[in-house]
Amino acid sequence: MGTAAADRSPTVARAVTTVAAVFALTSGAAASSYDVRPGDTLSGIAAREGTSVAELARINGLTDPDHVHAGTRLALPQTDTVSGLAAERDSIGELIADVAGEHGWSPAFVKAIAWQESGWNNHRVSHAGAVGIMQVMPETGRFVSRLHGRSLDLDDPRDNVTAGVVFLQHLWELTDGDVERTLAGYYQGIGSVRANGMYPSTERYIDNVLALRERFR
Numbered sequence: 288m289g290t291a292a293a294d295r296s297p298t299v300a301r302a303v304t305t306v307a308a309v310f311a312l313t314s315g316a317a318a319s320s321y322d323v324r325p326g327d328t329l330s331g332i333a334a335r336e337g338t339s340v341a342e343l344a345r346i347n348g349l350t351d352p353d354h355v356h357a358g359t360r361l362a363l364p365q366t367d368t369v370s371g372l373a374a375e376r377d378s379i380g381e382l383i384a385d386v387a388g389e390h391g392w393s394p395a396f397v398k399a400i401a402w403q404e405s406g407w408n409n410h411r412v413s414h415a416g417a418v419g420i421m422q423v424m425p426e427t428g429r430f431v432s433r434l435h436g437r438s439l440d441l442d443d444p445r446d447n448v449t450a451g452v453v454f455l456q457h458l459w460e461l462t463d464g465d466v467e468r469t470l471a472g473y474y475q476g477i478g479s480v481r482a483n484g485m486y487p488s489t490e491r492y493i494d495n496v497l498a499l500r501e502r503f504r
Contacts, residue, residue: 323359330495338364339406341413350414353488379407379420379444386448390456397452399499400473403492404451409444420444421451431457467493 321332329352333340344352346362355361383401384394398407404422405411417424418441423431425441431453432439439446455469461477462468471480475489485493 319363321361321363323355323357323361325357327355327357329353329355332361333406336363339402339408341404341406341408341411345411351488353491375409376407379409382444383407383420383448386445386452390449390452392452392455393500395500395503396496397448397455398503399496400451400455400470401448402499402503403496409442409447418442419447421447421454423447423450423454427454430454466497470496 321336323332329343329349330340332355333343336343340352342364343349343361346364349355379401380398383398387394387397401407401420404417405420407420409419411420411422412418413422415424418428423441428439428441428450431450434457435449435453439450441447441450455473458469458472458477462472468477468480470493471477471485471489474492475486480489
């Protein structure tokens, strides 16, 4: 099952994001903007400011959050937004752990995917139309609803996480338990991975998730 396999996945030595500050939300007032410095990553900035990559990308209209250029001025969420997200994440984290455990997956692994996808923000909708905590595409939601045996409402946090976990299990079985290819399929699409191999952005995604998993253990 997913738990044992996820926990046997390789230790990541090449992670490209700063993850040590994932849990440390800033206590002071959030600044209104931040000037990107050489060596900064969007995930590192998000962690320092107590927000998520997804939220920074959303409010700044970034289409490729894997790259941010030195000298760019980023708008930051207001303090009340940061506080509201922090409070919501507390309950979302418990929900993710609960659903992951129900389906035999490591909570740390699923939490890491959810953080990378949305920063545990159920209100997140990507430019491609992916929805919620696990960033599930509506078509994928319909597919996993059939696998799960009931209709899943992607706007409902529990159903959203359930959809993501059921889809992970499906990918896990398709890849014969290969953790990295499971993650690649979740991010890039398993058909594309088979046809084209993993894109550089997919490899960064895998590194990020596996590094985040260590922080959520």
